[in-house]
Amino acid sequence: MNEHKLDILVFAAHPDDAELSCSGTIIKYLRAGKKVGIVDLTAGEMGTRGTAATRKSEAEKANQIMGLLVRENLAMPDCFFENNQENQLKIIRMIRKYQPQIVLANAINDRHPDHARAAQLVSDAAFLSGLLKIETIDSAQKQAPYRPQVVYHYIQDTYIKPDFIIDITSEMETKKAAILAFQTQFFDPNSSEPQTYISNPDFIETVIARNREFGKIVGGVFGEGFTSKKIIGVNDIFKLS
Secondary structure, three states: OOOOOOOEEEEEOOOOHHHHHHHHHHHHHHHOOOOEEEEEEEOOOOOOOOOHHHHHHHHHHHHHHHOOOEEEEEEEOOOOOOOOHHHHHHHHHHHHHHOOOEEEEOOOOOOOHHHHHHHHHHHHHHHHOOOOOOOOEEOOEEOOOOOOOEEEEEOOOOOOOOOEEEEOHHHHHHHHHHHHOOOOOOOOOOOOOOOOOOOOOOHHHHHHHHHHHHHHHOOOOOEEEEEEOOOOOOOOHHHOO
16 A cells, blocks of 8 residues: 555646645645645746745745645756656656646646646656656655556646636635745735736736636636646536536
C-alpha cells in the first residue's frame, strides 16, 4: 500500500498559481475527504515583489488555510525551466510517488510564459510516467510506473473557454483567504515595493469576477474552470448539469 497516495495532485509553476486558479476546487475536495497535494515547480524567485523565502512562508500559511495535506517544491529555475528530460523526470518522480487519479496543471495558454510551458511539461511527464522502461528512484527505492487517469488544466489570467466548471460557491471565502496569504504579491497600501500587474488593487477583483462568471454558468455563485485535452466520458447523462 502506498502511504503517500493522493486523489488529486496539483502542479503549479509558481507558489500562488494554484491558490489563484484552483484553490476553491482543492478546498472542496479536501472537505469531501479526498487527499490533495500541491507540487510547485519553482520558488517564484524572479517575481518583482517578495523573495523565495517570503513566498515559501506565504505558501505555508496558504496550506494551513486550505487544510492541504502535502506541498513540495522542485526548485526549478523560475522563468528559465525547460520541458526537458531532467525536469520531466522530476515530475515523473512526484506522480509515481503520490499516484494521483487526477492531475491538475497550469493553463495551456497564459500571459506568463512559464504557465503554458509548465502545462506541457506536466502533460508530457504524466504520459511518460506510465512507461515501464523509464526508471526513477525515490528514497533509494525504484518506483513503479504509474499514469494518472486524467490531466486537467486550470484557467489563469488569460480567458480560455472551459470544458467543465466546478462550483466553488461554498469555498470562495476560504479561497480568497488563501490567495491573500501571499501578501507580498498583491495590493498592500503599506508596501514600498514596485507595483506589478498582480499588485494592482483591481487584480484580485478580476479573479473574483472570473469565478463569479464561471459560477453563474453552472447555476452557482462562484466557479472554477478547467480544460481537458482528453474527451471526457460520462456514465450517467442525468449527472450532467
